[in-house]
Amino acid sequence: QSALTQPRSVSGSPGQSVSISCTGTSSDVGGYNFVSWYQQHPGKAPKLMIYDVNKRPSGVPDRFSGSKAGNTASLTISGLQAEDEAEYYCCSYARTYTLVFGGGTKVTVL
């Protein structure tokens, strides 16, 4: 069982927006602004999409955005595209000076 809770799957049509939640506790997500999000296509390594809650690395499209409210962080994909179909994982710093991941969310483009 993962430390952070994510929905197993979300789906949307091309052009729509989808959001993925990542729920933790005050000891991880809620306590620190060190939430990151990764995209993983089958057979590939994860790719950093968002770090420090809402910062986008160079090269990541601006339709990917991150936010946090209380113990829940969210990744929003606006203007969903076919290539966005992948597994998405959240990750947070935790009070015990460690990192914890979510269980992953499968995004399906209908």
Added chain:
Amino acid sequence: QVQLQESGPGLVKPSETLSLTCTVSGGSINYYYWSWIRQTPGKGLEWIGYIHYTGDTNYNPSLKSRVTISVDTSKNQFSLKLSSVTAVDTALYFCARTGSTGWTHFDFWGQGTLVTVSS
């Protein structure tokens, strides 16, 4: 462009030590933190630990008693040793570089190497 490549045995016997090396190319191992992360179908992604180029380490408390991460700056490599392995240690092992602003996210990853624990 920084590239990372994991190497090591793909099969390890139970109770033995898993040993992997990550070779960094296209950039220096200096000035960053370097992590090992593993992935299983059952537990998903799990952070194992990091090493700074200075040798400073930090391990996941759940694995701390069995993990050693070391660095060889002259070879631009860092390594993982996980002792007393069992079947639950069967996983896809990734090495990764942490971001320039801190060790809490990973901006470059290796392709991963599958390690199976079996007799």
